[in-house]
Amino acid sequence: MNAADLPSSCDLVVIGGGPAGLAAAALAARAGVQTVLFDENAGVGGQIYRGITATPVEDRAILGADYWAGVGLVDEARASGAVIVNGAIVWSLDPARRVGVSIAGKARLIQARQVIVATGSLERPLPIPGWTLPGVMTAGAAQTALKAQGLVPDGRTVMAGAGPLLWLLAAQLLRAGAKIEAILDTAPRMNWLRAAWHLPDFALSPYWSKGLALLREVKAKVPVIRVDRVEAHGRDRFAEVAFGSASGERRMKADLLLLHHGVVPNVNLALAAGVAHRWNGRQLCFEPVVDQDFGTSIPGIAVAGDGAGIAGGTAAAERGRIAAIAAVAALKPDAILPQVQAIRQRLAREEMGRAFLDVLYQPAPGHRRPVGDTIVCRCEEVTARQVRDAADLGCEGPNQMKAFLRCGMGPCQGRLCGLTVTELIAEQRRSNPAEVGYYRLRPPVKPISLAELASLPISDAERKAVER
Amino acid sequence: MFKRLGSTGTEVMLKVDGKPVRARSGDTVAAALLAAGIDHCRTTPVTGAPRAPYCLMGVCFDCLVTIDGVGSRQGCLVPVREGMAVETQLGRREAGR
Ligand code: FES
Helix, strand or coil: HHHHHHEEEEEEEEECCCCHHHHHHHHHCCCCCEEEEECCCCCCCCCCCCCCCCCCCCCCCCCCCCHHHHHHHHHHHHCCCCCEEEEEEEEEEECCCCEEEECCCEEEEEEEEEEEECCCEEECCCCCCEEEEEEEEEEEHHHHHHHHEEEEEEECEEEEEEEEHHHHHHHHHHHHHCCCEEEEEEECCCCHHHHHHHHHHHHHHHHHHHHHHHHHHCCCCCCCCCEEEEEEECCCCEEEEEEECCEEEEEECEEEEEEEEEEEEHHHHHHHCCCCCCCEEECCCCEEECCCCEEECCCEEEHHHHHCCCHHHHHHHHHHHHHHHHHHHHHHHCCCCHHHHHHHHHHHHCCCCHHHHHHCCCCCCCHHHCCCCCCCECCCEEHHHHHHHHHHHCCCCCCCCHHHHHHCCCCCCCCCCCCHHHHHHHHEEEEEHHHCCCCCCCCCCCCCCHHHHHHHCCCHHHHHHCCC | CCCEECCCCCCEEEEEECCEEECCCHHHHHHHHHCCCCCEEECCCCCCCCCCCCCCCCCCCCCEEEEECEEEECCCCCCCCCCCCCEECCCCCCCCC
């Protein structure tokens, strides 16, 4: 679809085509609501079902049954009558629910009566020395390349980090034939003590047996080494990983280092729209404040899926349905809708084991708050020392830090440094992340060219409102 | 750094910095560069350090390249097309200039 073919207003805009967005769009469109879903990738599925409609990975065992469950969601959304637009980059959302979107270099503003933000999660940064070298990628990147293009790491691969997804990604890569030399596990062993408290709930959740099976599968093939320090070395590309633990220092030559540090809500669009957020002390990230229908502080804007706090793909779809039921009820009070109570029960079951996983895989302080010359802001190449020094000199918050050091001002707009900068300031100033807060974000949340802006069918005054 | 699991899709030819590079339909520009073993796709504006695609999901912007004359496009979000001209990028940070 071209930008010019889009309606200038619409009942419901869903942003993001992962499980939450697909389920929300399907439910709303089926209830007779005019629904448009924007997704920035070439195909729907989000990260979890990435490439689901076109993956070249034919052997279903490689990506596993949970991945293929995504087919049903896509089919449902496609059959629902929702307009699904791929390659659509949403660069702005304002409190009046005007959605700025860019398709193939042409921009458009659409007035929505209801908006469901389903922008999901992104990988928490793991700022270690050398993490900007070519040859260092996120584990999620390797998974994306596998799902969407059937690309498998070739040569000696090392994985490092923590989080339940690390084990799933390792298992998928191994099944696809990758050679993983070692997994450097950075989750502090002490986490077990606090996590044990939540074990009974986890044992009843669907993740218990799946998680154990994954751990067994991976550990049978790859040495897992507990580490408290990881460094990537190499001149112009990664060549060697150094790591340290209680039993000493080691170095290992490798071709590819895959980092993973759990996932956190992708908050940029909701923040830029002005949605109220709060610090989640268990998941160690900011998340939108939502009600039981995933409505936010701004009327008519809901945030569903992992964007509202990490709970996984199945929970994301249920959350999308709940948000859609509320949106439909607001738009069309007489619409026939599914029973929300049954959906809430399924969601509660999905979320049951979460506390255990959150605590068990809580990343170590040293890996969230780097020191010395380790780069914090990849875009502007700002180091941990610079951020700490500026905080000591009186810089109180992330926005002031932007002015001091340009951190968070590059094209990624703080997605890869925001949490680190907040935590570093909190540590230096003996405060806490909730007090320190996050970068203030303004649209456009994705870089948009002047040519794209110029293609907007709007007045000069309106154009000025979104220009940086 | 990466190998292909199978050979699905059809062959698509790109030009990367003027040299022919074989890709497959269904590749993004960033995936095609990785599959072709290209070691970096841009250098940074601050220190000139080389960067290669890092997240492959539109988050990090380390995959910025010039595509058919338009600078600073996210290679991991753009599907390849026959005859596409991709240029690695030196130092620029603004989108689409
Ligand atoms: S590789 Fe990160 S944005 Fe493209």
